Amino acid sequence: MKVFVPNRYYESIYDIDYDKLKKEGIKVLLFDLDNTLALISEGKPPKKVLDFINYLSNDFDIYIVSNNNYDRIEEFCRPFGVPFVHFALKPLAKGFKEVKKKGHYKKNEMVIIGDQLMTDIFGGNRFKCYTILVDPLGKKDLKVTYFNRFLENLIIKRLSKKGKLERGKYYE
Numbered sequence: 714m715k716v717f718v719p720n721r722y723y724e725s726i727y728d729i730d731y732d733k734l735k736k737e738g739i740k741v742l743l744f745d746l747d748n749t750l751a752l753i754s755e756g757k758p759p760k761k762v763l764d765f766i767n768y769l770s771n772d773f774d775i776y777i778v779s780n781n782n783y784d785r786i787e788e789f790c791r792p793f794g795v796p797f798v799h800f801a802l803k804p805l806a807k808g809f810k811e812v813k814k815k816g817h818y819k820k821n822e823m824v825i826i827g828d829q830l831m832t833d834i835f836g837g838n839r840f841k842c843y844t845i846l847v848d849p850l851g852k853k854d855l856k857v858t859y860f861n862r863f864l865e866n867l868i869i870k871r872l873s874k875k876g877k878l879e880r881g882k883y884y885e
């Protein structure tokens with residue numbers, strides 16, 4: 714069950730303590746796309762996200778790492794000019810490995826920030842990089858996510874009984 718517990722948990726990407734991450738030696742932020750940076754219905758990044766990612770890129774390398782297809786990610790990432798990995802196969806290591814190789818990062822310099830326990834957090838913990846969970850931006854998920862959410866709810870139920878993770882109880 715430990716592999717499902719994120720290192721930190723915040724309401725959204727805007728609540729994360731990035732200064733702290735920087736001080737701890739994090740060099741690269743891997744952002745999930747759907748329901749982390751934007752709603753699944755948002756083809757282009759909202760201005761708020763665009764400005765925020767640009768601001769963060771002063772201090773960190775940034776990658777968008779998504780299990781979604783090339784067209785979705787490419788269209789979304791075009792205005793940023795940030796690199797991305799599509800079809801990342803989270804929770805498998807493929808996407809994480811790709812970023813690690815591209816930037817010659819160490820695992821302890823990498824953090825995955827995402828809204829799903831079954832892909833982002835489980836994947837990051839297995840890969841042994843830093844993991845940050847955020848609440849999903851919207852209630853609507855991709856169809857492929859429905860089953861993961863079902864499992865996620867079961868896991869959160871168990872974890873909350875043990876006092877390890879509870880929806881809305883943020884920690885760092």
Ligand SMILES: [Mg+2]
Nearest residue numbers: 745747748828
């Ligand atoms: Mg997501």
